[in-house]
Amino acid sequence: MVSKAQIKHIRSLALGKFRRQHQQFVAEGHKIVEEMLLTGGFKYQLYISESQTENLSSVIKSASYEVISEKVMKQISQLTTPPGVLAVVDFTTHNYELDDLKSEISLILDGIRDPGNLGSIIRSAEWFGIQNIFISADTVDPYHPKVVQATMGSLFRVRLMEADLITLINDAQTNGFQVFAAVMDGKSVYKTKLTTKASFLVIGSESHGINKKLRTLIKNPISIPSYARGSLKTESLNASVAAAVLLAEFRKYGD
């Protein structure tokens, strides 16, 4: 039985303000919830609508869940067509020490605003073996339902941390880390010595790029050359596309 108070609570998680207050978010759909369960280590409550009890994968079936009516599912779901599988998941808090990042490349996101872009970046990050993702306070909430959806489960397997980026980048460069940043007027990524050890890649916002204060700090601004024909051309790539093209290049051709 889901109480009225619980329904109200779960519904409130549609808003970032209440997600932060309660340190919880909602993950919906067979696939996403299965990924959460398979990854493990999460504190969650799982709700299954009556019509879906026969459609559950073995992973979901063996989890602990509560069966609820279609009506209640409709009330707590954030989707127009509820998939009938909904988990309320507690936030996981991560910390970092620069020393622990010395053998790898990490990602820094400065002001990404589009949930689809952030989700896609998290998905690509996992694909290219990134474990740690640092986000600025003005980046879209990574627990926004559209972000959760777009990560296709990767959200559960990367370490997301909000950070003061100026402090982080200053500390990193002082401690011998290479900080690369995707900018419009940087050195060609193909002419830059790339490294996937003790390094960071910074991706800026869709409309404004990287914050000016950060930009002046960063020692390795890089760009993806355009092969567009003619004098007219698009000014930039989509942020999530640029992130993936660069990560692929670091992974394959970096030392």
Added chain:
Amino acid sequence: MVSKAQIKHIRSLALGKFRRQHQQFVAEGHKIVEEMLLTGGFKYQLYISESQTENLSSVIKSASYEVISEKVMKQISQLTTPPGVLAVVDFTTHNYELDDLKSEISLILDGIRDPGNLGSIIRSAEWFGIQNIFISADTVDPYHPKVVQATMGSLFRVRLMEADLITLINDAQTNGFQVFAAVMDGKSVYKTKLTTKASFLVIGSESHGINKKLRTLIKNPISIPSYARGSLKTESLNASVAAAVLLAEFRKYGD
């Protein structure tokens, strides 16, 4: 003066059915309309709301346009917050001959459904010097407002053509073209001899990949290797991300 019939006509273009019937679409916003004008060669009617007449770039200012009230703009706009610059643009029809494609790499899109993905692919395609993009009949309408927006103007500078992909790919391979396709279980793109001459790259749908019939035809299935750690990982990259990572690789490392 915009007549009631014109308002009704422009509003109808929010739907694909009417876009196809009238062979017209709507492009909104200073940036997109400026790109359309700069590219040139389009037949269009341009509407500017009263409040925007002082904010026009020199390019838009020197075009022919009609000033309309905020009220009428709100009626014809497809956006919640109308930017006040709206163009009704006639479709441009392109044809192709395989022979004309021999010196380049072209893109084939099979069933891309998400407007944001299609827009991003068109934007990346221009960036990486692709001129010709072939789309299957079940690909999302490239004149869908969200696609137009996401292309950031690239839509006006690539040649989009709907095609029967089986015929196209058969013809291409018979005539010595190399057809590459992004699949989950292909040969690593890093171990494949890539060429940007007389070649095609096929990108499949977000959820189903490439249509089975096409898949069996295609002689060069390729994949982007994953560097994900651990046994659990995301199964694939976002379609627009995969397209861009592969195009970058073709452009830089192909012959």
